[in-house]
Amino acid sequence: MHSPFYNRRSFLISGAAAAAAASSGITPALAQSWTPTATMRGGSNNYAPGAPLVDRLGRGFWVSGTVRRAGDGAPLKNVRIQIWAATTLGGEREPRNHGSVLTGPDGRYELEMEQIVPNFGQPHAHLAYDDGTFRTVFLRPVMSSARDTSVQADFVLAPA
Amino acid sequence: MPFGKGRGRAVLIWLAVLGLMIVPAALAAASPFLAYRDAPYIAGGFAGILALALLLPKPLMAAGWLPGLEGPRGRRWHRWVGALLVACVVVHVGGLFVASPPDTLDALLLVSPTPFSVYGVTAMWAVLLTALLVALRRRLGLRPVVWNVLHNALALVVVVATVVHAVQIQGAMEIVSKWVLCLAVIAVSVAVLFDLRIRKALRRR
Known part of the structure; x- marks a missing residue:
């Protein structure tokens, strides 16, 4: 999400969308079409399906975001998001670093965990939607600094 | 021998070379990140740091610029360090593979999300190809x-790709000492290449 590849692509896509909307006389906010989020490279690495639902995995670091439906962008509630990352507890395969949370009525989810530390050269988290109703999506957001105490990742899900 | 003569000079040169190699490794060994990693990951990481550090004395040995290692003696050390470099690459990739197979396979198959992986894999193939040619x-x-051109071209690929790989990584290495080592490796490689392949070649005419 923050790698140059994804930055450039998302920048170009949003820029092109804004330009198209502007030239057709529609305001960008109304024209936003909520295209499905694509799985990121390496997003599914060290995935262990069925992470247990947890209240928290630790303290001090927050993973959060929204889950919306492709097309109209309606917030999706009670959707399970699985989250894992390398933290001060250990690496990405450490079971204590794996947990699931459900989205609220506003489509938002959040999980508090231990501080994420750089793993394989970048400080990053892994997130998955993999429950069948919608198409499976794996995300791998990268923190802009290893000292960040939060990271965001938004899902726009398309029907399976 | 471009640094002059005398015992004092010799000691200073060796102190500088060993310091540039050891300080970054020592600072990496003090990194808090190590406490959160398992043994294969740490071993793989430090094999990478050692491989980077070896690129500093290696060309100096080939050129005979290290006091006490002039001429054929220096070139013999240059070959031994080459064998050590191959071992470091094997432990680096092997350790990382044990630590996280999917991340390492992504890198080897050139589909990794991290921009530095392709440079690491490039350096790996250049090191292995060099060993095969030797x-x-x-x-x-x-x-x-022909040998000189092939060998030096590969060496330059190893040096540049390794440095570009290393400086982009956020890991156990401390940033300033990592950059100083990387710049020293580039400077020494360029100086040796210039001296052996351009200055001496022109003088032979």
Whole structure:
């Protein structure tokens, strides 16, 4: 999400969308079409399906975001998001670093965990939607600094 | 020998080279991140740091610029360090593979999300290809000038790709000492290449 590849692509896509909307006389906010989020490279690495639902995995670091439906962008509630990352507890395969949370009525989810530390050269988290109703999506957001105490990742899900 | 003569000079040169190699490794060994990693990951990481550090004395040995290692002696050390470098690459990739197979396979298959992986894989292949050429040197029967061009081109790929790989990584290495080592490796490699292949070649005419 923050790698140059994804930055450039998302920048170009949003820029092109804004330009198209502007030239057709529609305001960008109304024209936003909520295209499905694509799985990121390496997003599914060290995935262990069925992470247990947890209240928290630790303290001090927050993973959060929204889950919306492709097309109209309606917030999706009670959707399970699985989250894992390398933290001060250990690496990405450490079971204590794996947990699931459900989205609220506003489509938002959040999980508090231990501080994420750089793993394989970048400080990053892994997130998955993999429950069948919608198409499976794996995300791998990268923190802009290893000292960040939060990271965001938004899902726009398309029907399976 | 571009640094002058005398025992004092010799000591200073060795202190500088060993310091540039050891300080970054020592600072990495003090990194808090190590406490959160398992043994294969740590071993793989430090093999990478050692491989980077070896690129500093290696060209100096080839050129005979290290006091006490002039001429054939320096070139013999240059070959031994080459073997050590191959071992470091194997432990680096092997350790990372044990620590996280999918991340390492992504890198080897050039589909990793991290921009530095492709440079690491490039350096790995250049190191292995160099070792293969060295092993087959007599059997290939290449003319010395062809050998020099091939060997130095590969060496330059190893140096540049390793440095670009290393500086982009956020890991156990401390940033300033990592950059100083990387710049020293580039400077020494360029200086040796210039001296052996351009200055001396022109003088022979």
